[in-house]
Amino acid sequence: MNTRHIRGTVSRLAQVVALCAALFTPTAAACAQASTGAARPDGYLFDDVHFHLTNYVQEGIDVRDFLKIMGDKAGRSTLFGIPLQQQWSYRNDGGRAPTYYLNTDAPLYYYSFTDAWIATAYNSLPEAERARLDPMITGFNPSDMYAADHVRRVLRAFPGVFSGIGEFSIHKEFVSAKVAGEVASLNDPALDRLINFAAEVGLVVLIHNDVDTPFAGDGSPPAYFEEVKALFKRHPEATIIWAHIGVGRVVRPAKAQGALVEEMLKDPAFKHVNFDISWSEVAKYAVATPESSRAVADVINRYPDRFLFGTDEVAPKDQETYLRVYNQYAPLWKLLDREASEKVRKGNYERIFDEARRRVRAWEQSHLK
Ligand SMILES: [Zn+2]
Numbered sequence: 001m002n003t004r005h006i007r008g009t010v011s012r013l014a015q016v017v018a019l020c021a022a023l024f025t026p027t028a029a030a031c032a033q034a035s036t037g038a039a040r041p042d043g044y045l046f047d048d049v050h051f052h053l054t055n056y057v058q059e060g061i062d063v064r065d066f067l068k069i070m071g072d073k074a075g076r077s078t079l080f081g082i083p084l085q086q087q088w089s090y091r092n093d094g095g096r097a098p099t100y101y102l103n104t105d106a107p108l109y110y111y112s113f114t115d116a117w118i119a120t121a122y123n124s125l126p127e128a129e130r131a132r133l134d135p136m137i138t139g140f141n142p143s144d145m146y147a148a149d150h151v152r153r154v155l156r157a158f159p160g161v162f163s164g165i166g167e168f169s170i171h172k173e174f175v176s177a178k179v180a181g182e183v184a185s186l187n188d189p190a191l192d193r194l195i196n197f198a199a200e201v202g203l204v205v206l207i208h209n210d211v212d213t214p215f216a217g218d219g220s221p222p223a224y225f226e227e228v229k230a231l232f233k234r235h236p237e238a239t240i241i242w243a244h245i246g247v248g249r250v251v252r253p254a255k256a257q258g259a260l261v262e263e264m265l266k267d268p269a270f271k272h273v274n275f276d277i278s279w280s281e282v283a284k285y286a287v288a289t290p291e292s293s294r295a296v297a298d299v300i301n302r303y304p305d306r307f308l309f310g311t312d313e314v315a316p317k318d319q320e321t322y323l324r325v326y327n328q329y330a331p332l333w334k335l336l337d338r339e340a341s342e343k344v345r346k347g348n349y350e351r352i353f354d355e356a357r358r359r360v361r362a363w364e365q366s367h368l369k
Contacts, residue, residue, distance in 0.1 A: 040132060041072035046326060047349035048077035050167060050206070050243060050278035050310025053118065056086040057099050058111060060315035063121040067129055069319045073326075075346060076132045076353070078206070081118055082314070083138040083168055084179060085111035107180040112139035112150060119158035134163035134353045136206060142168055143182045145190045148197035155201070159364045163356040165198050166206030166243070171224050173214045173248045186227040192234060199238035202359025204352060206276070211246030211253075211260070222246075225260060232264075232273050239352060241274045241308065244282045253285050258295055265303045274348065278310030283328040290331070297335035304340035308348050 048070075054060030058081065061069075070077060088097050089106035098104035115137050122135045137154050140147040151165060169175060170184045170191070177183070185191070186209065198205050212222035225246075232240055245261060247253050264270040277286065286296045300307050309326070316322040333341060 040075040043072065044075040044346075045073050046309050046345040047075050047353075048278075048311050049241065049276050049308040049349055050312045051077045051079060052082055052167075052312070052314040053079055053121065054081035054114065055099065055314050056082055056084060056101055056108070057088075057097075058082070058085055058114060058117070059099075061317070063125060063133075067125075067132065069316060069322045070132065071319055073319065073323060076134065076349065078136055078164070078310075078353075079118055079122060079133045080136040080138050080167060081114035083110055083112075083114060083140065084108040084175070087180075101175055101178055108175065108178045109180045110139065110141040115139040115154045116157070119154070119161045122161055123158070134357070135161050136164045136166055137162050137203070138166060138168055140165075140168070140194070141181070142170060142191050142194060143184045143188050145193055147190055147194045151194070151197060151201075151203070155360075155364060156368050159368055160361065162203065163353055163360060164204030164206055165194070166204075166241075167208050168206075169208040171210045171213075172208055173210055173251050186224065186231045191231065195231075195235045195238050195240075199235060201363045202239075202356055204239050204241060204356045205235075206241045206243055208243040209246060210248045210251040211257070212251050214248070214250045216251070222260070229264065229270070233269050236269070236272055238272060239274075239356065240272055241276050241352075243276045243310075244279050244312070245275045245277065247279075247282050247285060249281050258299060262299060265299070265306055273306075274352065275307050276310050277307055277329075277344070278312035278325065280312070280325050280328060283325055283332075287329060287331045293331040293335055297332055297340075300332075300344060301335075301337050301340045304337075304343045305348060307344045308352075309345050 052060070053063060053066060060081070063079070066077075084101075086098050086101055086104065086108055087106040089104065092106050093104050098106065101108055118135050122130060122133060125133075137151050139154070140150040155162060170186050195205055209224060209228050211225050211228065216223065228242070228246065232242075245253075245257070247257075261275065264273060277283070285292065287293045309329070311322060311325045313322050313325070336344065
């Protein structure tokens with residue numbers, strides 16, 4: 001780097017600091033983080049609202065490798081692990097170490113250290129690279145009234161890091177039933193207390209909740225739709241993202257899924273609720289036929305502010321793997337109008353997470369002295 005470069009960098013930094021001082025943002029670091037796209041590559045394809053750095057046995061890729069994988073394709077990304085650890089039960093599985101929840105009958109348990117792992121990875125990065133990531137807190141048990149206290153403690157231990165909570169799961173096929181201890185419920189006051197706290201702080205809430213039970217008989221109303229709506233309605237102050245629009249691997253979109261989603265989109269009581277279209281399983285249903293692609297595109301074109309793209313990749317080994325869900329959606333991208341395409345791929349993420357960063361940093365400043 002020559003002197004002119006250094007001078008240029010310093011003067012840009014000075015501009016950021018001046019701008020931040022004007023906005024009463026406390027430190028240059030928080031500021032650069034709050035300013036958008038400082039290190040965002042030009043011409044990127046998307047921001048990723050749903051990304052797991054680590055897997056069900058808390059292993060994954062180095063965050064630096066993830067940034068290389070994002071390359072010039074992803075502008076920004078959320079960053080979280082998985083709140084559940086798959087136990088390796090020697091009594092059950094002997095030397096066959098499970099790496100996925102379907103590999104064994106041994107239970108899953110909440111692994112709070114994931115939040116420290118994610119925060120430490122994030123804090124190890126230079127400022128410009130941190131600006132591309134939005135870490136999320138996940139290591140709490142949503143059926144525990146103390147879940148909110150865990151989130152508060154994580155913010156205290158790692159200020160200046162997190163933008164949201166999740167992805168955490170309430171009803172998730174094959175997973176919820178395996179979690180050691182009390183099963184999670186949409187009607188649990190612990191969940192209300194957690195979301196109330198997220199709303200107070202300004203943390204985005206990324207929640208996974210299947211709309212139905214696995215292998216539900218055709219025609220029956222989806223098991224959890226009314227409860228999930230009631231939950232969302234109880235928290236109008238929270239910014240909620242419903243992961244995968246409630247679809248699972250075998251929890252197929254209900255026959256009338258389009259109509260169910262549209263019912264929420266039309267209702268002002270759900271204006272704080274957004275829908276994440278991440279996961280290859282969701283893409284599989286959305287672009288299954290030209291008709292399904294058109295139906296999905298039609299809803300998104302009419303409500304372009306409410307949908308966000310995500311990959312739901314778990315510790316991908318290379319960029320090709322990372323981009324597969326984006327590429328899977330190619331038929332959808334062609335059918336979206338310009339504005340909707342831009343918002344779903346980038347604009348909605350940036351609006352929601354810029355606001356979250358601003359609010360969470362301000363909350364930290366006033367509450368964590
Ligand atoms: Zn996920």
